[in-house]
Amino acid sequence: MIESITGYALQLIGSPDEEGYVDNKFYLVKRGETPIDISEYFFANSEDAEAENYSYRSVAVSNPNTETQTFTETGRANGKELIALTYSSVNGGMELEGVVNWAETYRVVGTDPNQVSLWAPGAATVTSIVGSAGDPSSEESDTLIEGRISITAGVVTIAPSE
Amino acid sequence: MRGLSASAYGQVTVTQNVTIALVETTTAPALAAKDESGVVIRGAAPVESNSFSVTNARGVSSKILSSKA
Numbered sequence: 001m002i003e004s005i006t007g008y009a010l011q012l013i014g015s016p017d018e019e020g021y022v023d024n025k026f027y028l029v030k031r032g033e034t035p036i037d038i039s040e041y042f043f044a045n046s047e048d049a050e051a052e053n054y055s056y057r058s059v060a061v062s063n064p065n066t067e068t069q070t071f072t073e074t075g076r077a078n079g080k081e082l083i084a085l086t087y088s089s090v091n092g093g094m095e096l097e098g099v100v101n102w103a104e105t106y107r108v109v110g111t112d113p114n115q116v117s118l119w120a121p122g123a124a125t126v127t128s129i130v131g132s133a134g135d136p137s138s139e140e141s142d143t144l145i146e147g148r149i150s151i152t153a154g155v156v157t158i159a160p161s162e
Numbered sequence: 163m164r165g166l167s168a169s170a171y172g173q174v175t176v177t178q179n180v181t182i183a184l185v186e187t188t189t190a191p192a193l194a195a196k197d198e199s200g201v202v203i204r205g206a207a208p209v210e211s212n213s214f215s216v217t218n219a220r221g222v223s224s225k226i227l228s229s230k231a
Contacts, residue, residue, distance in 0.1 A: 012178040022176045097201055116174045131201065133186065147184035159173040
């Protein structure tokens, strides 16, 4: 069931929503080519078991003498969460569970007027992955899948406004 | 969000590289131990027996009373 895809890197790519939370999906990426969205075949869902630490602080300072105002936001969050990973292909699929250890930092990127606030994802791992793979149409029994997934810290890019 | 036009959201991209390391093990038919929700129990080795029990990393014990092997 485990397949190799040569020449492509697997990446999570996404953009922040209106509240700054990054909504990302799995893509296959190759230099010079348009990333291929594979989220229809490989995706993760929360299993409603989560522990999270969260902090956020905003400070606004006004100076009436100079009529200027500064506004600073800082935030950090990290946690663990049980997730389900699903992979499907023409040869069957895999149903896996694992524990994701994640971290995020609240960041403001860009310059006015293209300034965006977001929770930038840090490096993460999915450990204790276990599950099964198989083809429902096959006579062969399911196989046992174990392992881990490593995810690098998010690289934030902001394109200039048009 | 400060002084931000809605159109700017689409211009921000966050990219993370993903490395998957999975090992696939072929188990004897119907002997892959599963918990109550049907998830295969970690570390359960194929055993040629009609009755055995295993305990997974979370301390959950499962007993397989019969098999189709």
